[in-house]
Amino acid sequence: MRKSGRTPLMRAKKLEKALGISEIYLKLEGANPSGHKYDRISEVLVKDAIANGFKKILVDGSECYIQSVQLFAKLNELEIKVPLFKQEKWKISRIDKSILFDMRDKKDTITRSNLREIAEKNNMYLMCEWNLNNIISHLVLEDMTRECLERMDFKADTITIQLGLGYTLSSVYSGLIKSWVHEELCKLPELICGSNPSWKDSMDEYVRKMQIGGIKSKEKDTAKTNLYMEDDYTGIVATVEKIIMDTRAQMIEIEEIDLKNAANMLRDVEGVMVSRKESYAMAAFIKKANQGKLSNGKHLIILNDARSEIEVCEIKSFNDKNKEELLEMTRDWLSTYNDSVGETVDAIEKAMKEGFLLIAKRNGEEQGICIVVNMGFERFIPTYHLAYIGVKPGNKGRGVASELIGRAIELTDGNLSLHVDLDNKRAKNLYRKMGFNHVYDRMIYNHPNE
CATH class of the missing domain: 3.40.50.1100 (Rossmann fold)
Structure with a gap:
């Protein structure tokens, strides 16, 4: 993905x-x-490098572009080198010295015009910001x-x-x-x-x-x-x-x-x-x-x-955030609800496998959680269901829930349903504002032996 x-x-x-x-x-x-x-381009160019058998990348350009390429090279375990020319002190102070490829010499005979030749000589995939067209x-x-x-x-x-x-x-x-x-x-x-x-x-x-x-x-x-x-x-x-x-x-x-x-x-x-x-x-x-x-x-x-001031991050592995932490956040930040721990864990596991787990942050601190599960249908009912959404106390009216719901809509292309308590007027107003309509009331069979 x-x-x-x-x-x-x-x-x-x-x-x-x-x-x-x-x-x-x-x-x-x-x-x-x-x-x-840049990330859109860097990710695919790194993929192209791998497809063509390269293990190393030679990248040059602005700090922002280099950081983008470096991120995806690292994710794919490719070695990266950044050429260092004269008059580029910014690279020494801002780029990890271990990836700098020092091309300075007293005679100043090596310039960027040599990058393609250097890349070919060292079997490197060349990625230059000025050649993104x-x-x-x-x-x-x-x-x-x-x-x-x-x-x-x-x-x-x-x-x-x-x-x-x-x-x-x-x-x-x-x-x-x-x-x-x-x-x-x-x-x-x-x-x-x-x-x-x-x-x-x-x-x-x-x-x-x-x-x-x-x-x-x-x-x-x-x-x-x-x-x-x-x-x-x-x-x-x-x-x-x-x-x-x-x-x-x-x-x-x-x-x-x-x-x-x-x-x-x-x-x-x-x-x-x-x-x-x-x-x-x-x-x-x-x-x-x-x-x-x-x-x-x-x-x-x-x-x-x-x-956005509020950053919504997608959790794609329990290595990013363990199951116990996600469970604690869900149960602590949601309004009072009656689902059991087992039901909540079930939703978290299903969302991790084939849905979406979203966490909202402000200034790096977690402020909200949203759990979206895949229901397995294409036409009968919406494919995805927003199972849980909750925000940390103190965030009322600060847009955290809106950002989470908006991101969930983005990721599911709007093929999304949710449940809301009949008397929760505030939540209903938010959902209507975000584009949801009241379609039907849900009834669940209450087994007499339970």
Whole structure:
């Protein structure tokens, strides 16, 4: 089972009210294991490395990208090396020294242009952040696009993203075209892209700083992996310009103050945390809304590292959290209920085997638990059933239960039922708010001998 993806798609109702726009959805990619959209790509690239017989990976790029690759390499017991060049003191202080591959020399003869040759010589799988505009990345991000569209019933008026190196924009567009061709989408959403006003100069500076100008990809590798990227990486700007033109994306220039205000607004209004450097999409949407250039409809904003203040973690093994702890949390945090210990244990074991065990955390401390079991049906009744949900005392009205239920809906694609006491009005109101309807009352036979 993939560990990345299926991140929360959050309906931002408070933000809708603040901006006067109906139906705003936030894709919180910070809920990925290492906290970034990169995880979707890193996980599959590591899988590709294994499929092609590699035992070692050579990775280069930003700290965030390296950490993402390192996570999935470790999970798959692959060795990882990070090249260390001159003027890269940040790597010495932030990257584990045991994985650094020192390429500094007095004559400065080794540069990033040698990485492909070095990787081949040492039988390493090469993963570079600046070369993510490839087939695997596109397929993975097309999958992310479909993930969003399915939750939005294939109705979206705008999709707002951050420009970056252009591969997210081209991937989202490809995903939209596929859904449109298959007649799942009636019309293509407008693509909005937030960027630095001087993004062209910034990209040229990136090429110069990373010393990747003039790096050539071998013809066989280009045919295998690259969709848009020029052989010579000095062509990045031209490539991105072509992507913008092909996708007909509307570019919104974002200043530093816009990034600050967007990050603050998300935090203060919706309790969503996003780094300032990854706030371009949010800032672009706010700018359009404030200009009165957005109509009511369905609007999707993809945020590369955004996460809720409340983090929902999926427990996939009793090694992550033992059965006794889960049982104690369930029985301590639920409102008074009559299920026996044996019944609760049964639900926990079944959820671990073929359902979902979710724990909500705030600042690393556990605040709530949700247990979802697979009922084994496809059509007769909903496949999944929310067996138990409980929050730690002191969390009333702080959104913990909402986050847990929302995540359960995400993971089950809404194919989910639950039971609620007839006189529990507060719980009923929450469930209705989350999209549940009262369908029937449940009656259980009370055996006369019991």
